[in-house]
Each structure stands twice: as structure tokens, then as C-alpha cells.
Amino acid sequence: MSEALSRRSISAAWLWLSVGLSISLILLMPVYSYAHGLAGKRFFPTTLSVEDPFVSDELSFLISHIREPGEGVEPAVNSTEISLDYSKRITPHFGISIGESFLHLNPDEGKSESGFGNLELGLKYQFLTNEEHETILSFGVDAEIGGTGASRVGADSFSTISPLLFFGKGLGGLPESVKFLRPLAFTGVIGPNFPTRSKNVITTLNEATGEIEQEVERNPVTLTWGFSIQYNLQYLQSFVKDVGLGVPLNRMIVLVEFPFETCLNRGCEGQTTGFVNPGIIWFGKSVQFGIEAQIPINKRTGKNIGVLGLVHFFIDDLFPKSLGKPLF
Amino acid sequence: MVNSRQIFIAFVCAYVLSCLWIDEAKGHAFPAHSDPKVGATVASSPVSVRIWFDGDLEPVFSTIAVQDASGKKVDKGNGRVNPSDAKLLEVSIPPLPAGTYRVIWNVVARDGHRTMGDYTFVIK
Numbered sequence: 001m002s003e004a005l006s007r008r009s010i011s012a013a014w015l016w017l018s019v020g021l022s023i024s025l026i027l028l029m030p031v032y033s034y035a036h037g038l039a040g041k042r043f044f045p046t047t048l049s050v051e052d053p054f055v056s057d058e059l060s061f062l063i064s065h066i067r068e069p070g071e072g073v074e075p076a077v078n079s080t081e082i083s084l085d086y087s088k089r090i091t092p093h094f095g096i097s098i099g100e101s102f103l104h105l106n107p108d109e110g111k112s113e114s115g116f117g118n119l120e121l122g123l124k125y126q127f128l129t130n131e132e133h134e135t136i137l138s139f140g141v142d143a144e145i146g147g148t149g150a151s152r153v154g155a156d157s158f159s160t161i162s163p164l165l166f167f168g169k170g171l172g173g174l175p176e177s178v179k180f181l182r183p184l185a186f187t188g189v190i191g192p193n194f195p196t197r198s199k200n201v202i203t204t205l206n207e208a209t210g211e212i213e214q215e216v217e218r219n220p221v222t223l224t225w226g227f228s229i230q231y232n233l234q235y236l237q238s239f240v241k242d243v244g245l246g247v248p249l250n251r252m253i254v255l256v257e258f259p260f261e262t263c264l265n266r267g268c269e270g271q272t273t274g275f276v277n278p279g280i281i282w283f284g285k286s287v288q289f290g291i292e293a294q295i296p297i298n299k300r301t302g303k304n305i306g307v308l309g310l311v312h313f314f315i316d317d318l319f320p321k322s323l324g325k326p327l328f
Numbered sequence: 329m330v331n332s333r334q335i336f337i338a339f340v341c342a343y344v345l346s347c348l349w350i351d352e353a354k355g356h357a358f359p360a361h362s363d364p365k366v367g368a369t370v371a372s373s374p375v376s377v378r379i380w381f382d383g384d385l386e387p388v389f390s391t392i393a394v395q396d397a398s399g400k401k402v403d404k405g406n407g408r409v410n411p412s413d414a415k416l417l418e419v420s421i422p423p424l425p426a427g428t429y430r431v432i433w434n435v436v437a438r439d440g441h442r443t444m445g446d447y448t449f450v451i452k
Contacts (some may be wrong), residue, residue: 038356038443039447040444041444041446224443236446237366238358238359239365239366239445239446240366240447241366241367242362284355285383314355315357316441317355318437320439320440321440
């Protein structure tokens with residue numbers, strides 16, 4: 001009965017979400033909109049792996065594919081994930097986000113599984129934007145809502161709360177002698193992930209002995225940290241030196257992202273997993289595309305290279321006087 | 329029976345399709361090219377500085393100025409969006425001696441988005 005109630009409440013949450021987004025879509029208020037991802041003349045794109053530091057109205061579709069290593073008796077899995085993330089500004093510097101993902105897991109042994117991951121919610125406050133120094137600082141809280149996804153694809157039954165600090169910094173202020181480094185920029189994020197439950201007790205029936213067995217699975221606090229290094233060809237062409245780049249190179253950003261996660265307690269202290277993700281981004285007036293390779297940094301992360309692809313819509317450019325502007 | 333999660337996904341699909349119909353002319357205005365070119369060295373003083381953008385500009389809120397190496401304004405003060413080409417921002421300059429000059433611009437696109445920038449060029 002409690003399972004039925006839980007399903008009903010999740011179902012109601014989705015319905016309210018749909019209604020809320022629909023209402024916001026039809027609200028048409030004729031006022032100015034503000035810029036996304038800009039600090040002075042620096043444009044910070046939405047990155048694929050490391051969460052970006054700015055608050056904006058945007059809609060992202062991210063697809064990833066990688067072969068994940070087996071753990072213990074668990075076989076290796078070919079994992080494909082399609083994620084959707086929608087961000088909405090409430091004020092020019094404060095925004096909320098909602099994200100959902102659909103996973104398809106194809107293990108070496110056993111049948112494949114598909115299902116939704118947990119619902120992800122977020123808040124972000126961009127408390128510093130310095131145009132002259134091309135700097136952005138933000139603080140946010142992300143929450144993965146436990147039990148809203150399918151356990152068969154690994155969705156946790158507990159929630160995880162993550163307070164995060166974000167930064168973005170462009171190097172446009174470098175002296176003339178190193179002017180070709182001015183298109184460089186860095187973004188990054190750091191923050192702990194707190195599970196709302198320290199352990200899961202899994203009870204199973206041993207069919208051979210007929211005894212009930214209990215296994216304790218510990219849920220550690222982890223640290224998310226990562227950064228990106230970006231070289232913006234549009235910045236080079238528009239502000240440093242016209243080197244004759246045409247379409248589409250004049251709107252490209254070459255980047256490498258470094259998303260990491262380090263375990264902080266409960267038996268796995270100091271263990272880090274992560275990737276080095278080289279890739280390219282192209283941005284237009286209302287849409288952005290990106291593609292990256294995912295290269296594991298160690299055996300714990302995996303040994304196969306994955307791929308990430310992004311299609312991203314600038315809602316503030318698409319609907320500058322309605323859905324794409326801050327509510328207040 | 330259709331559940332609420334399927335309604336949500338249908339909504340998102342409809343939303344994305346609606347995004348694809350939006351007029352491409354909207355969005356931030358970024359420079360497409362300029363004369364003199366960004367970072368260029370020219371043999372003689374040009375009569376004007378012109379920047380073509382990738383979107384239409386709001387004439388009232390768009391500005392352009394040229395400064396010399398000491399930061400002194402050297403243009404003729406007639407910076408404007410060209411009346412017959414809303415993508416072109418231009419300003420006239422008098423004959424200038426050899427040196428490095430900085431072009432500073434600040435524009436608002438037709439949809440209200442502001443962008444800014446600057447670049448240098450050198451007169452031999």
C-alpha cells in the first residue's frame with residue numbers, strides 16, 4: 001500500500017511539474033531580458049561535464065555512452081543515458097533547475113534494463129559578475145530526490161544534497177605580449193554530496209540454506225570537484241586578432257573538462273574517480289552543440305573511452321520577452 | 329492509460345519543437361567582421377571604423393568610440409548604427425598619426441540583449 005501511495009505521489013509531482021511549466025510557457029510579459037553566460041565581453045558556454053557557473057534560462061539535452069567496469073561479481077555494463085535539464089531564472093541572478101535522465105544499461109551478462117534516474121532539482125545564486133575581469137562566482141544547492149527513479153537502473157532510494165561553489169574566469173586582461181592567451185577561460189565547481197541515509201540494509205533469502213541474509217551498503221559523503229579549460233575562437237576573432245576564421249570555426253570553443261569525485265568517508269576515503277574530457281562546442285544565436293570524449297583517469301573509473309553529446313537551447317534568446325526572462 | 333510522466337515528456341517534446349520555430353534574428357549580437365580588422369596593422373589612417381554584427385542593433389543604445397594609446401578619444405563623435413544597414417556600427421575618424429588605437433563598442437540587439445567589446449588596430 002505504501003508503494004502505491006509513493007507511486008501516486010510521484011505521479012502527482014510529475015503532473016504538477018507539467019502544469020507549472022505549461023503555465024510559465026504561456027506567460028507573455030513584454031519586458032527586457034538579460035544576458036546568459038556573459039561577463040563583459042566573455043561568453044561562457046554551457047559545458048557538458050562540469051556544471052557552468054552562471055544563472056540562465058536554458059534547456060539542455062545531453063547524451064552519453066560509455067562502457068562501465070564491473071564491480072566484484074557485477075559484470076561490465078554498456079551504459080547509455082539521455083539527460084534533460086531545464087533552468088529558469090527567478091531573478092536576474094537567482095535561478096532554479098530541474099533535471100531528469102533516462103538510462104539504458106546493457107550488461108555483459110544478464111538482460112538489459114531501462115528506466116528513469118532520480119529527479120534532480122537545483123538552486124543557484126550568481127553573487128558576483130565582474131565585467132572588467134571577466135569573472136563569475138555562484139553558489140548553488142543541487143538535490144537528487146531519492147526514490148523517484150527506477151532502482152533497476154541504479155537510482156538511489158535515498159536523496160543526496162549538494163551545496164556547490166562555482167567560478168568562471170576569463171583571461172582577457174592578459175598583457176599584449178601574450179595576447180593569444182586572452183581567449184582562454186576557466187570554469188569550475190566544488191562541493192560535498194551528502195546522502196540523506198548513511199547506509200542501506202539489503203535483506204535477501206539464501207535459497208541454498210533457507211536463511212535470511214543481510215548486507216549493509218554504506219553511502220559515503222563525496223566531494224564533487226572539477227574544472228574546464230576553454231579556448232574561445234570567437235573571442236580570438238572578435239577581440240584579439242582577426243585570423244580569418246570563417247563559419248563555423250568563428251563560433252567554436254575548444255575545451256577540456258576535468259570532472260572528478262572523491263570519497264570522503266565510510267571506508268573509501270581518498271578514492272577518486274573522474275574523467276578528462278576533450279571536446280569542442282559550437283554556439284549560435286539560440287542554440288549550442290557540443291561533443292566530448294570521456295577518458296577515464298584511473299582503473300577505478302574504467303578503461304574504456306566514452307562519448308558525450310550536447311544540444312542546448314538559449315531560452316533567453318528564443319523567448320526574450322516571455323519565458324526567457326526572469327520572473328522578477 | 330497515459331501517466332503524468334508521459335505527459336511531461338510530451339510537453340518537453342512539444343516545447344523543443346516550438347523552440348525550433350523561433351526567428352533566428354533574435355539573440356545576442358556578436359561582431360561578424362570589421363574594418364580595420366581586429367588586431368590589424370594598416371598603412372594609412374582609415375576614414376572610419378566599421379563593425380558588422382550578426383544581428384540587427386538598436387540605434388539608441390548602441391555606441392562606438394576610438395581612443396589613442398593614452399586613452400584619449402580621437403573619433404569624430406558621430407558613432408551610429410547605419411540607417412540603411414541595422415547590422416553595421418560605424419564612426420568617422422580624422423587623419424590619425426602612426427600608433428595603436430582602441431575601438432570600444434557597446435551594442436543592444438533588437439531583442440534587448442546587450443554585448444560589449446573592444447579591439448586594437450595599428451597605423452604604421
